[in-house]
Amino acid sequence: MDTEAQDPVIRALSRLVPGAVAGRHLSRESGRRLGWVETGRAEPAVILVSGAGEVGLDWAVILPALAERTRVVAYDRAGLGASDPVARLTLDSQVRDLVALLDHVGPAVLVGHSWGGLLAELAALARPDRTRGVVLVDAFHEDTTTEVPLALRVSSNLVLNALPLLKAIGLFNRIAVNMGGELARRCTDDPGTQDLVTAAYLASYGTYGQVATIRAENRLANSCAREVRAARAASAVPDVPMRILTSTRGKPAALHQRSRELADRTAALFPRGVHHAVPDSGHYIHKDQPKAVVDAVFAVVAEADRRAP
Template sequence: MDTGAQDPVVTALSSLVSAGVIRRQLTRESGRRLRWVEAGSAGPAVVLISGAGEVGLDWAVVLPALAERSRVIAYDRAGLGASDPVSRLTLDSQVRDLVALLDSVGPAVLVGHSWGGLLAELAALARPDRTRGVVLVDPFHEDTTAEVPLALRVSSSVFLTALPLLKAIGLFNRVAANMGRELARRCTDDPGTQALVTQAYLASYATYTQVTTIRAENRLANACTPQVRAARAASAVPDVPMRILTATRGTPAALRQRSRDLADRTAALFPRGVHSVVPDSGHYIHKEQPAAVVDAVLAVLAEADAETP
């Protein structure tokens, strides 16, 4: 067992989780490492899947509460955090990594935010036998891309293009420090623990490769529609408990309504799908309204437990 004594993410999360957090990893092709952190022990595993360009630490606000009730796993995708980069980043490589993680940790409830929500869906389609339930937190849907206003698409493209330069001149680190401090503030009021969370966040984006992977994942999201549609057409939706949560602010009204409509459609595909709109929350529901996410995961866990012989 690797306790991750020198891992700043393990140190930070262990300061938030009373029973502590351990580091584990899976060896993939060519010896590359896929790292995750794990807390808790009861019930089926809960695998937390972050949004595009984000890391397992992004779940720090909800992970302690979930670890009290289940075995919780938060992983870094290839090229992000402590996971080694893949030779060629594709939608298929990301789904295969997630499926390999499920094969290693056992059947699990998949909890995905944004881009991670889409990956959770695709993994559930690919391996229904390893899926105990699904929770989608303001998930990305391939059909929203065309609805994004032109000005927002342009500004996002400019920012992504500039990321390597921002890293090189030090501006990215300032942005990351601010984001790390905000995450830490939402986790705890303790200044010492806040400092550990902030340091861990900065460590997750310390290298040039980590930053360029942010750009690569976001560009992948913008170009994945044909592959996602093919995957949906080729697979049946598993009959597992499912919850989908959507936000109420932070995007233009038309885009927000489109996201809700697509969430309704997604929930309807699952025999036990339930869509809930979370009041007073932006895209990062697990940070802004963490209780809503914890409640949704616990509801799915309860249904999954009830089905266990």
């Protein structure tokens, strides 16, 4: 039996993307597997790095457009989707996995959303020779947490702490069906393909460990500030094309303002950094305003191609 053809994520993406979609994996320490899906052919590769607790499937809305003009890699971090868990989940373990993937498929443009944006930035600092460009999509910055209202922090923690329990008692799938269904509706109007995307989303969180990793990654984001600052201080910023996109709705006003200030600061660190606020977009810009993200990626790819030796 063709096991790849039976993989629900590959089945769903194959209905969305005109070209072939393949599953790949990289062996890491102790033989654990780091898995991803890959489609498209042109170089440089584009590596998509999802937000905290999210899987590669989260990029399904823009994957077809990106695959038309470049080779796209959408991976699952350790403990999520097609990737085995790591013995100890840390910021360093997540950056090292992304760097290993970059070494394997690169040189590449790194595209990261939210927590994935921070990981993409740190991987670019670690491997400037393998990084062709960077696109940060409403990226997490360690200094934003001070502006998150206490009530929002408390409610978020309550939800995150409840997720593994909901999985254990069989109620998590109700949440996943709604989230997967919303993703599916943003991808296509075809009911059959929508069903496949929803099923793929459910399969990506099929185990208790995968759901527990959602909580673990979000906790990591809330405790990494000192480690991130040390990594920034120890590294030189690569001279590569860079775009950072920020949302314009869905957050408290003070948090929006702080996010814009930090995005300006991050863009200024890169010699070719540009910050754009995307009109009428929430935190998931690649779903609310997918063309803005696709255009930013292609702009970075084109600039990287012009400067290639």
